[in-house]
Amino acid sequence: MLKHIELLSKEFLEITKNKPIRIISHYDTDGITSAAILAKAFKRLDKKFSIRIVKSLDKEIIDKELLKQGKEVIIFSDLGSGSLDYFKEIQHPIFIFDHHEIDREKLHDKIKIINPHLFNISNDNCTGAGTCYFFAKALSPQNIDLSSLALIGMIGDRHETNLSKLSQQILEDTKDLTIKKGIMIYPATRPLRRALEYSTSPYIPGITGNGAGVLELLRETGIQSEKSLLDLNEQEISKLVTAIIVRCAKSNAKTDIIGNLYILKFFNRKEDVRELSVLINACSRLGYSDIALAFCMENEKARIRAQDIYTEYKQELISGLRVIERIDKIQGNGFVILNAKDEIKDVIVGTVCSMLSSSMNYDEGTVLIGMAYNKDKIKVSARIAGHDGRNLKEVLEKTVIAFKQKYPESVAEFGGHHFAAGCVVDKVMEQEFISFLKTSLEVEVVKM
Numbered sequence: 001m002l003k004h005i006e007l008l009s010k011e012f013l014e015i016t017k018n019k020p021i022r023i024i025s026h027y028d029t030d031g032i033t034s035a036a037i038l039a040k041a042f043k044r045l046d047k048k049f050s051i052r053i054v055k056s057l058d059k060e061i062i063d064k065e066l067l068k069q070g071k072e073v074i075i076f077s078d079l080g081s082g083s084l085d086y087f088k089e090i091q092h093p094i095f096i097f098d099h100h101e102i103d104r105e106k107l108h109d110k111i112k113i114i115n116p117h118l119f120n121i122s123n124d125n126c127t128g129a130g131t132c133y134f135f136a137k138a139l140s141p142q143n144i145d146l147s148s149l150a151l152i153g154m155i156g157d158r159h160e161t162n163l164s165k166l167s168q169q170i171l172e173d174t175k176d177l178t179i180k181k182g183i184m185i186y187p188a189t190r191p192l193r194r195a196l197e198y199s200t201s202p203y204i205p206g207i208t209g210n211g212a213g214v215l216e217l218l219r220e221t222g223i224q225s226e227k228s229l230l231d232l233n234e235q236e237i238s239k240l241v242t243a244i245i246v247r248c249a250k251s252n253a254k255t256d257i258i259g260n261l262y263i264l265k266f267f268n269r270k271e272d273v274r275e276l277s278v279l280i281n282a283c284s285r286l287g288y289s290d291i292a293l294a295f296c297m298e299n300e301k302a303r304i305r306a307q308d309i310y311t312e313y314k315q316e317l318i319s320g321l322r323v324i325e326r327i328d329k330i331q332g333n334g335f336v337i338l339n340a341k342d343e344i345k346d347v348i349v350g351t352v353c354s355m356l357s358s359s360m361n362y363d364e365g366t367v368l369i370g371m372a373y374n375k376d377k378i379k380v381s382a383r384i385a386g387h388d389g390r391n392l393k394e395v396l397e398k399t400v401i402a403f404k405q406k407y408p409e410s411v412a413e414f415g416g417h418h419f420a421a422g423c424v425v426d427k428v429m430e431q432e433f434i435s436f437l438k439t440s441l442e443v444e445v446v447k448m
């Protein structure tokens with residue numbers, strides 16, 4: 001794949017001679033770091049460019065962007081591979097730097113693409129930011145310093161658990177990176193008291209969101225609360241691991257909490273890459289993709305703002321968990337409906353459900369349905385507790401179709417996959433939708 005990138009980078013320089021570049025990128029951490037890598041590389045080449053961050057591509061967005069063709073050269077990063085149908089009739093070349101699944105039958109010579117799926121995936125697998133990074137490095141060896149952004153994207157998309165050759169290369173290229181075995185609680189660089197209390201992944205029963213529980217655990221292990229994970233000696237680490245495992249065991253939670261910590265110099269201080277990736281994701285999800293992007297470019301003002309947004313985000317998650325504990329739940333056979341109404345922000349209800357699904361407060365396979373208001377709409381998020389269970393995409397799809405049959409005038413949009421799905425419905429239809437949900441969840445159980 002690297003050879004292909006080499007050739008493509010030459011072609012790119014030809015095509016973009018005297019033409020501004022338009023970057024369209026995905027809004028998650030991998031997409032934001034992709035855009036940041038390209039932006040830095042183009043700055044160094046003195047090229048004019050603009051950036052647009054989107055949640056997903058649709059016909060409307062693409063058609064509007066394609067109108068710029070001829071005047072600007074368009075790059076899609078961390079997306080685009082699934083949208084080839086929209087590029088059938090393009091007159092000018094476009095670039096796609098992406099790692100999502102692709103139908104190679106739909107490619108043609110106007111689509112200039114980097115995608116590991118077109119090569120040897122076990123060697124070349126990398127994220128969107130990875131494809132952008134190797135492209136940037138082909139433009140100029142000077143861009144090797146952008147590997148730290150590629151690394152953040154890689155952790156954001158969880159590619160570190162199964163390192164390909166190219167992912168390995170990103171690690172090797174990154175200066176000021178320390179990899180250390182440790183407990184997978186982030187940030188490893190800040191006081192444990194905080195890191196534990198705000199630990200949402202893993203969710204530790206009795207600790208997450210529970211300040212008193214944290215102090216109790218630290219007392220029990222004899223660890224000073226201001227120490228960070230990185231400060232601990234081996235004995236302290238093993239005590240801490242035991243204490244956490246005991247708490248998880250009580251509620252049956254999985255206990256694979258040992259793994260690699262990635263500590264990177266960013267903004268000239270040591271940061272936990274997992275934390276950086278979650279921070280970027282949080283800012284972008286809450287509607288501040290511009291700040292997330294500026295943060296990646298190591299803009300000092302953006303750093304302060306991003307930290308504030310992130311702190312607020314963590315507090316929202318914790319208070320979201322408390323809300324869920326408190327509210328009335330609709331319990332059924334193999335499912336729970338958690339209707340938070342206006343007590344949880346719609347943008348985080350899915351994340352709160354994900355946290356609950358890994359907390360194992362619920363039996364393996366239980367369907368968790370979270371609901372939260374957004375003005376006159378309700379955001380509905382479905383997750384499965386544990387690792388296995390019903391196909392949520394099918395469950396919700398069926399519900400929405402049946403619902404629309406009875407109420408054709410009511411909006412009920414839907415999207416997702418096997419393990420996570422969601423939809424948006426009109427708030428006035430709250431009770432009607434819940435009863436449809438109950439029906440299709442019950443029916444599913446009977447079928448099994």
Ligand SMILES: [Mn+2]
Nearest residue numbers: 030078128157
């Ligand atoms: Mn990605």
